[in-house]
Amino acid sequence: MNSMTSDGYITADGRQIGGKLMELKNITLRFGGVVAIKDISFDIRQGEIRAIIGPNGAGKSSMLNVVSGFYHPQEGEVWFKGQRRQPMKPHQVAGLGVARTFQNIALFDGMSVLDNIMTGRLKKMKAGFLSQAIWWGKAEREENENRAAVERIIDFLEIQNIRKTPVGRLPYGLKKRVELARALAAEPQLLLLDEPMAGMNVEEKEDMSRFILDVNDEFGTTICLIEHDMGVVMDLSDRVVVMDYGRKIGDGTPDEVRNNQQVIDAYLGVAHE
Amino acid sequence: MDQLIFASEVMLNGLMTGVMYALVALGFVLIFKASGVFNYAQGVLALFAALTLVGIQNGQVPFAHLINAAFGTSLHHFGWTVPSILAVALTALVMVGLAFLIEKLVLQHLVGQEPIILFMATIGLAYFLEGLGDVMWGADIKTLDVGLPQGISESIESVTDSWFGYGYFIDRLDIWATVIAALLVAALVAFAQYTKQGRAMRAVADDHQAALSVGISLRFIWVMVWSIAGFVALVAGIMWGTKSGVQFSLSLIALKALPVLMLGGFTSIPGAIVGGLIIGVGEKLFEFAIGPMVGGATENWFAYVLALLFLVFRPQGLFGERIIERV
Numbered sequence: 001m002n003s004m005t006s007d008g009y010i011t012a013d014g015r016q017i018g019g020k021l022m023e024l025k026n027i028t029l030r031f032g033g034v035v036a037i038k039d040i041s042f043d044i045r046q047g048e049i050r051a052i053i054g055p056n057g058a059g060k061s062s063m064l065n066v067v068s069g070f071y072h073p074q075e076g077e078v079w080f081k082g083q084r085r086q087p088m089k090p091h092q093v094a095g096l097g098v099a100r101t102f103q104n105i106a107l108f109d110g111m112s113v114l115d116n117i118m119t120g121r122l123k124k125m126k127a128g129f130l131s132q133a134i135w136w137g138k139a140e141r142e143e144n145e146n147r148a149a150v151e152r153i154i155d156f157l158e159i160q161n162i163r164k165t166p167v168g169r170l171p172y173g174l175k176k177r178v179e180l181a182r183a184l185a186a187e188p189q190l191l192l193l194d195e196p197m198a199g200m201n202v203e204e205k206e207d208m209s210r211f212i213l214d215v216n217d218e219f220g221t222t223i224c225l226i227e228h229d230m231g232v233v234m235d236l237s238d239r240v241v242v243m244d245y246g247r248k249i250g251d252g253t254p255d256e257v258r259n260n261q262q263v264i265d266a267y268l269g270v271a272h273e
Numbered sequence: 274m275d276q277l278i279f280a281s282e283v284m285l286n287g288l289m290t291g292v293m294y295a296l297v298a299l300g301f302v303l304i305f306k307a308s309g310v311f312n313y314a315q316g317v318l319a320l321f322a323a324l325t326l327v328g329i330q331n332g333q334v335p336f337a338h339l340i341n342a343a344f345g346t347s348l349h350h351f352g353w354t355v356p357s358i359l360a361v362a363l364t365a366l367v368m369v370g371l372a373f374l375i376e377k378l379v380l381q382h383l384v385g386q387e388p389i390i391l392f393m394a395t396i397g398l399a400y401f402l403e404g405l406g407d408v409m410w411g412a413d414i415k416t417l418d419v420g421l422p423q424g425i426s427e428s429i430e431s432v433t434d435s436w437f438g439y440g441y442f443i444d445r446l447d448i449w450a451t452v453i454a455a456l457l458v459a460a461l462v463a464f465a466q467y468t469k470q471g472r473a474m475r476a477v478a479d480d481h482q483a484a485l486s487v488g489i490s491l492r493f494i495w496v497m498v499w500s501i502a503g504f505v506a507l508v509a510g511i512m513w514g515t516k517s518g519v520q521f522s523l524s525l526i527a528l529k530a531l532p533v534l535m536l537g538g539f540t541s542i543p544g545a546i547v548g549g550l551i552i553g554v555g556e557k558l559f560e561f562a563i564g565p566m567v568g569g570a571t572e573n574w575f576a577y578v579l580a581l582l583f584l585v586f587r588p589q590g591l592f593g594e595r596i597i598e599r600v
Contacts (some may be wrong), residue, residue, distance in 0.1 A: 068486065094488030106483035108476050119476045123488040125469045139468070182487065 008045060011238045012253070018046030020079070021190060021222050022067065027076035029062055036062040037073065038246045044190065049216050050224045051233045053257075054243035055266060060226045061103060063243065064194050067224065068100045069093030081189075095123050099188035101179045103195045103226075109168035113178050116167050117153060120185025121146045150185055156218075157181050157211060173204040177211070184215065191215070193225040197232055205229070209236055230267075234258065242266070275439070282441045283561045284554055289447035291553020292454045293516075296509040297526050298533040298545040299458065300502045305539050306478045307498040308380070310391040314399035316527020318368075318503055321406045323510030323519045325367050327417050328410040330360040335409045357419040361507070368503030369496075376495045384491070385481070403524065412521070417514035421449050450512045457508060461501070462542055474498060532580035538593020547591060552576045 008018045022044040029037040037059045044050045052060045065071040066078070069090040078085045080096060099120070108116050125142050154163055157177055162170060167178060176196060183191055196212065197205045209232060215221050227233045233240060234254040242250035242257055244266040250257045257263055297319065304312040312318075328335060332351040340348055355363070379394050422445040430440035465471040476484045477494045484491065510519075513526055529552075537548025556575040564571045583590065 070482075070485070089490070090485040091488045091490045094486060100486050102482065102486070106480050106486065108479035108483060110479050111472075111475055115472060115475075119472055119484075119487045119489070122469055122473055143467075143469075186487065 011048070015047065015238075017048045017238065020044070021046045021081065022224075023079040024063075024067070025077040025079065027063075027066060027073045027078070029059075029066060029071055029073040035246050037066070039076075040243070040246075040248045041076075042241050042248065042251055044222060044224050045239075047216070047220055047222055048238040049212070049236055050222075051237035051240045052224065052226045052243060053228075053230070053233050053240055057245075058243040059246040060243055061194055062246075064100070064192050064224070064226055067190075068098055068192055094186065097186070097189035098192065099183035099186040099190075100192035101176070101183050101194055101196060103198060105172075105175045105179055107167045107175060107179055107182070110166060112164050112166055113159060113170070113181075114150065114154075114163045116178055117150045117181045117185045118146065120182040121150065123186060124149075149187075153181050153184050156214070157184075173200055173207075176200070176204075176208065180208075180211065180215075184219075184221075187219075189222060191221050191223045193223065195226050195228065197227060197229060205232060212236060278437045278439050280558065280561060282439075282443075283557050285441065285443065286447070287554035287557030288550055289443075289451050289553070290557065291550035292447075292451045292546075293509070293512055293549075294526075294529050294533050294553055295546045295549025296450070296454050296457075296505065296512060297530040298537065298549055299461070299542065300505040300509065301527075301530055301534055302537075302539065302542055302545045303461070303502045303505065304498055306542075307474050308391070308495060309388055309478065310380075310395060311388070311539070312502065313392065313395040313527075314402055315502065315506060315530070316524040317399040317402045317406075318371075318506035319510040319513065319526065320519070320521070320524040321371075321402050321510075322364055322368055322503065322507035323417055323514035323523060324406045324410045324415070326360055326364040326419070326507070326511065327415045327514070327519050329363050330355050330357065330419075333410060338411065339408060361419060361511070364507055365504055368507055369500040372496050372499030372503050375499055376492060380495055381492065399524075403521070414518050414520040417511065417519050419511055419515070421446055421511070421515055423515065446512070446515060453508060453512075457505065458542065458546055461505075465542070470494075470497065529576060532576040534590070535580040535583050536590055538590030541590070541592035544590055544592030552579065555579060 006019060008016060010016060020043045023041075024043070025041050027037055027040050028035070040063065052063055054060050062071060066073050069088055069092065072087050080098075085093075085096075108119065111119075125146060154160055157180065159174065159177055159181065162174060162178075167175060170178065180193070180196065183193075193212070197208050200208065212223060212225070213236065216223055225233075225237070227236075237254060239252060240250070240254055240257045241248060242260070242263045244262075249262040249266055250260040252260075297315065300315040300318065301312060304310055304315070327333075332353040332355060334340070334348045334351060337348045340346060375398065379398060380391075383391055383394060424445060426443050426445045426448065429443045434440035465474060473484070473489045474494055474497070476487070476489055477491060481491060484494075509526070510523065513523055517523070533545060533548040533552050535548075536551055537544030537546070552575075556572045559575045560569065560571045
């Protein structure tokens with residue numbers, strides 16, 4: 001990553017990474033007296049896979065919630081596509097092209113896999129309330145087009161055989177995959193994954209890693225993920241932010257981070273005087 | 274044989290009463306599905322809608338008593354009458370406005386609270402709306418007439434008379450209520466299943482966070498759902514108001530919706546219909562068959578006893594979602 005410039009850089013595996021898609025400047029987030037995030041700055045670049053790692057309670061999920069608009073930091077600025085983003089509601093952030101998954105899967109249990117993924121395309125459907133209500137020409141065409149797009153994602157994530165199944169009946173690993181499908185259905189510019197592999201077995205982790213890489217490769221989607229499993233993170237990501245106790249203690253390529261003394265201390269523990 | 278024919282007439286009447294119950298229950302189900310709130314105010318919503326409709330139709334001045342008391346004027350009517358269709362449309366608009374205000378003033382501040390707190394809020398809302406209806410339109414009993422046909426249907430009477438030698442007594446209002454309710458239900462089901470707003474509504478019902486993350490505005494959905502519930506309340510208010518006058522007791526029809534919901538399940542639109550029909554037919558037939566033996570008036574309690582039995586043996590209702598807790 002020696003050739004890092006404001007326009008981008010070339011990754012270890014030779015992919016061209018673009019300019020800053022999102023930039024967080026001096027973010028501080030407090031809950032009452034508790035400081036969850038303290039003065040953190042980092043950027044996410046067009047086309048890269050960016051990871052946020054850190055021990056439990058480091059503030060990783062809080063950080064992701066700031067990016068997706070679920071939390072509003074008391075201090076700092078969020079820049080998206082070169083513009084400062086005013087504080088907005090999560091559904092407005094989603095409208096800007098930011099999709100996410102949750103640490104504790106948040107799917108619509110009563111709805112089928114297909115319907116769940118279709119909700120991801122709500123922002124793509126523009127037909128008005130009335131024409132929807134009476135299923136008029138445009139609304140019908142739109143529904144069919146979006147249905148086709150969703151079918152492509154279903155094929156891509158290899159979940160054809162469960163598309164009519166109510167999500168509530170699926171095993172954990174598949175739920176995670178459906179959640180990813182729903183996020184992808186929005187064709188996001190920035191995809192946020194909160195512990196996409198938590199609680200999975202080795203095989204499921206391998207599948208999920210492959211999907212994440214494929215998404216980035218085929219759709220060019222910029223991905224920011226949080227993960228506990230160090231091995232997975234180091235294999236997947238282009239650059240890594242390391243957090244500990246709400247602060248940023250490292251930022252760089254997996255190799256740089258691995259050799260960072262502060263990071264090693266945070267993960268392995270260090271004897272205090 | 275005579276008994277059988279008579280029983281079939283009772284059953285038919287029961288079915289149509291059941292449709293009226295279902296209309297009220299439908300309002301509950303809609304709001305419960307979309308926001309997990311048991312809306313205690315649904316019955317009062319129907320009363321308020323009916324009061325507003327009559328008021329607009331007769332050109333009443335809203336808040337007349339209040340204005341008169343404050344300014345020493347003696348207003349009561351504008352002196353015009355509004356055609357029924359227009360009055361219904363205006364009332365529907367008022368209900369949408371009300372939905373907007375409810376979201377803005379009450380629900381918005383209770384996002385993420387326990388269901389019991391939202392339930393309490395709707396109890397408060399019920400009393401507030403009841404008072405508001407009184408202050409706005411006066412507490413006197415009003416007759417509601419939007420031009421729906423009423424009275425015995427002669428054609429059915431003569432047809433059944435020629436078939437069985439006995440003329441059925443069927444109120445034309447009940448037939449109209451059935452047709453309108455059927456149309457309303459079909460429209461609602463289609464809306465929930467096949468439109469993007471319907472899908473968004475179901476999504477919100479399932480998980481707020483996830484709904485936000487795919488770009489659904491909770492506020493929009495809530496206003497929409499309460500508007501629809503307000504509209505359903507308006508239809509129920511028109512039917513019940515035409516039948517038995519617009520007065521405070523109209524809001525008590527909500528109590529009849531409770532056993533309907535326990536039977537049909539709180540989350541199922543078809544459940545509300547089937548539950549309504551079962552209660553309607555059940556209570557009429559029970560009164561017909563058993564009533565004379567126990568001194569009558571079984572209609573007052575039959576529905577609740579049936580609901581109790583359901584609570585014991587099938588708490589989720591006929592169509593409700595089964596509650597499975599993983600441990």
